[in-house]
Amino acid sequence: MMKSVAFLVALLAVASAFAPNNASPRTSVAVNSLFDDSDRNKYGARASKNLTPKDIGSGGYVPDGLSASEYNSIRKNEAAKKAANYQRNVAKAGKSKTH
Known part of the structure; x- marks a missing residue:
């Protein structure tokens, strides 16, 4: 009897761990308003x-066999x-x- 009660309590604990928490709704923060760049995600920007x-x-990388101007x-x-x-x-x- 004691084992079955312990099993049911453990089962209830596991099930409640995966249940959604509706106690406090999520609040959204408008981060995009801080960085207002309306053309950022437009195609062609x-x-x-x-x-x-x-x-x-003079200190940049230039492949062997080429001059800096050629590169x-x-x-x-x-x-x-x-x-x-x-x-x-x-x-x-x-x-x-x-088509």
Whole structure:
């Protein structure tokens, strides 16, 4: 008898541990109002940011076999290709293909 009472008490304790607690409702804090940046999550907002690669200085990394100016030009060409691809995708945003 004592074992079955102990088992029922343990079972009740485990069940109540996983039950939702409705005693105090959650309150929401409007964190977004502190950092009001309405264009942050819009598709195409990358154009308004300065994301160009900086020039390599005297202490920067330059791969073997290239000069700093050659490496800078390669990096700028890659950044231009990336920006052009992004703008191409921005132009397609919101448009759907019909078959």
